[in-house]
Amino acid sequence: MGQTATKPTVTKPTFRILNSAEAAQQLEVNNAYDNYDTACRQCRANRAAAQRIQPCAAPEGARSAIDAVVLPAWLADHLKGTEIKIAFFREGLPHTRAPDTVWLPAAMPDFQTTFIHELIHISQRLWPNQWTAAYKATWNMEPGSLPAALKGRLRLNPDTFTSKPFTWIAPSGARWTPALVFANPDAPRLKAVRLLFVNSGGGWQSAVPTEWMQTFRADDPSICEHPHEMAAYTLSVNSGGPLATYLSTNSR
Ligand SMILES: [Zn+2]
Numbered sequence: 001m002g003q004t005a006t007k008p009t010v011t012k013p014t015f016r017i018l019n020s021a022e023a024a025q026q027l028e029v030n031n032a033y034d035n036y037d038t039a040c041r042q043c044r045a046n047r048a049a050a051q052r053i054q055p056c057a058a059p060e061g062a063r064s065a066i067d068a069v070v071l072p073a074w075l076a077d078h079l080k081g082t083e084i085k086i087a088f089f090r091e092g093l094p095h096t097r098a099p100d101t102v103w104l105p106a107a108m109p110d111f112q113t114t115f116i117h118e119l120i121h122i123s124q125r126l127w128p129n130q131w132t133a134a135y136k137a138t139w140n141m142e143p144g145s146l147p148a149a150l151k152g153r154l155r156l157n158p159d160t161f162t163s164k165p166f167t168w169i170a171p172s173g174a175r176w177t178p179a180l181v182f183a184n185p186d187a188p189r190l191k192a193v194r195l196l197f198v199n200s201g202g203g204w205q206s207a208v209p210t211e212w213m214q215t216f217r218a219d220d221p222s223i224c225e226h227p228h229e230m231a232a233y234t235l236s237v238n239s240g241g242p243l244a245t246y247l248s249t250n251s252r
Pocket residue numbers: 117121159228229232
């Protein structure tokens with residue numbers, strides 16, 4: 001109709017790749033911000049299961065792989081002006097640490113999806129109020145708490161560690177707070193986990209509530225443990241539906 005389409009200018013954040021000595025130093029910086037390593041050391045189950053990070057040099061091609069990643073416009077906006085540190089380690093699960101570090105295993109298939117997933121976790125740290133509002137508006141979830149009896153069984157996740165647990169208010173009015181626990185706290189393994197749903201009375205069950213499945217169609221423990229993971233997963237794998245719409249139309 002005669003309009004001239006002007007493409008919005010997207011300013012990317014800066015991505016600084018750390019060498020192995022800088023990465024080792026960055027671990028100390030990260031812990032000074034979030035105390036995650038300290039918390040793992042203080043919890044018997046997490047001390048036994050936590051991955052041992054061995055910082056290493058960036059693999060060949062890391063720079064070009066990072067520069068080729070296309071960010072959704074809302075994510076580029078959330079991250080603009082931030083210098084994001086990228087640190088590599090020999091093996092383990094990709095994750096982020098406060099305030100602005102992405103930790104990636106040196107060999108990582110499906111780089112684009114994983115990298116965007118981790119950048120979403122950085123945004124969640126930078127703009128917690130924006131994400132809390134988005135979860136309320138799109139998923140009817142709000143900050144909650146977990147019973148003290150679960151302490152010592154929870155698998156601590158660096159990506160959600162500094163956030164509260166979130167409670168989902170189901171269409172029936174029932175309130176469920178997901179929690180991720182070690183399947184066997186006496187012999188904890190990072191990938192041997194169970195998802196629990198804590199009810200409003202403080203009791204819990206491992207059966208996924210029918211309403212949850214009907215609404216979210218997901219029961220993978222590592223996705224459902226926290227809306228930060230649900231969001232990072234859904235927004236990096238596909239367009240993200242109503243959550244992406246909310247983030248695109250509500251300024252941070
Ligand atoms: Zn994640």
